């Protein structure tokens with residue numbers, strides 16, 4: 001009784017009560033970020049709900065996000081235990097799910113300084129140019145035949161190829177990987193990581209594997225393990241290839257077992273980080289590009305304005321280069337507006353409390369899961385006028401940027417766990433969007449009007465379009 005009355009004096013944030021054992025899991029449907037946005041309208045921007053046995057806090061306004069990701073950043077800088085990361089990512093040894101601590105700090109430093117620094121990503125600019133050039137050429141053939149292309153599939157393939165060359169140093173054909181193919185297995189892993197798993201919410205039943213997920217996760221892990229082992233061996237054998245740009249695996253191998261290196265990483269860590277880099281760069285950039293092009297096709301006025309800017313800054317005699325990007329201000333606004341309305345990870349990656357904490361007068365218990373609803377934040381009517389409208393001009397003369405300082409726009413998160421691949425992601429998305437609308441005009445198939453284009457999402461670790469974007473290209477440039 002004494003304990004209970006003491007606990008009761010601690011004021012939890014408001015929220016739905018829920019049932020024994022399952023808590024409020026039944027309130028989350030196909031689109032949890034939409035359901036949570038609606039619930040936040042009723043309970044407020046800091047909301048508490050029990051999902052299974054796990055106390056969960058949902059954060060849905062810029063001010064509240066600042067409290068969790070800046071004021072109390074350290075307390076919430078860890079990740080909760082996660083069945084998929086445990087079974088697929090070598091016991092959460094990857095960067096995105098590693099618990100906060102010295103191991104996470106080490107590998108985060110290595111990824112930020114050695115793999116994702118401006119200098120390192122610029123060493124791959126020629127490779128990006130080559131791969132995008134190949135893709136543009138094949139779209140040009142479709143344009144000459146006036147047939148629709150599956151833009152979603154093209155963008156995903158192109159990103160997968162660029163990712164493989166950056167991380168592994170070469171493209172691998174699907175057959176070299178597994179009978180299902182590389183992209184299919186990565187997507188199965190992402191799907192398993194995103195599908196609600198009872199074991200995450202009611203941990204004591206996890207070993208029963210009632211949904212059969214653990215079995216599938218272990219299978220995915222075996223495929224990755226075999227493939228990454230092969231890649232590491234190939235890299236060790238061809239270590240002394242002079243003159244070759246060092247890919248991510250080369251860089252990490254140079255630290256393995258080295259006494260001089262400050263990074264203590266072994267084969268297993270390398271495999272976990274490879275998976276992080278592949279998952280981190282493949283789906284995120286393609287999802288953002290796909291949404292940007294969808295919005296541009298849906299809003300012909302904006303598309304014309306981006307094309308006009310490209311004509312002025314780049315001209316019509318050559319294709320866009322990475323060095324042009326900083327002068328393309330309107331394109332930058334289009335990308336910001338896209339990520340505001342279509343954040344790639346609408347609930348970020350879950351954070352977790354490392355100790356009891358008082359936030360805005362509310363008691364947040366140790367080990368609570370924290371979900372930041374950036375989808376709701378990007379549509380917060382107190383921060384954005386006409387929030388549902390795609391209107392890049394809202395950023396004219398505004399200092400709001402998406403690097404994590406302005407909490408009304410945090411598609412890359414913010415603070416210690418913010419995205420370390422932001423610069424790479426932004427470069428790829430801007431370049432791809434610019435190339436696709438500079439080289440081509442786009443028209444929807446079967447006489448569909450721009451306003452009729454559906455914008456339905458599919459929820460997962462990333463949130464892409466539910467239906468592939470199909471469009472007919474027409475060439476705009478003479479030279480490609």
Ligand code: HEM
Nearest residue numbers: 096280281284285344345348349411412413417419421425
């Ligand atoms: C448009 C592209 C991208 C978007 C929108 C994006 C978004 C995000 C978000 C929302 C988070 C979670 C932040 C949090 O939990 O607070 C994250 C984390 C992360 N991202 Fe990205 N990302 C992108 C590109 C990339 C790229 C290209 C890479 C690497 C090649 C990458 C690697 C990572 C990693 C490793 C983490 C986990 C960091 C940690 O937990 O310490 N991301 N990203």
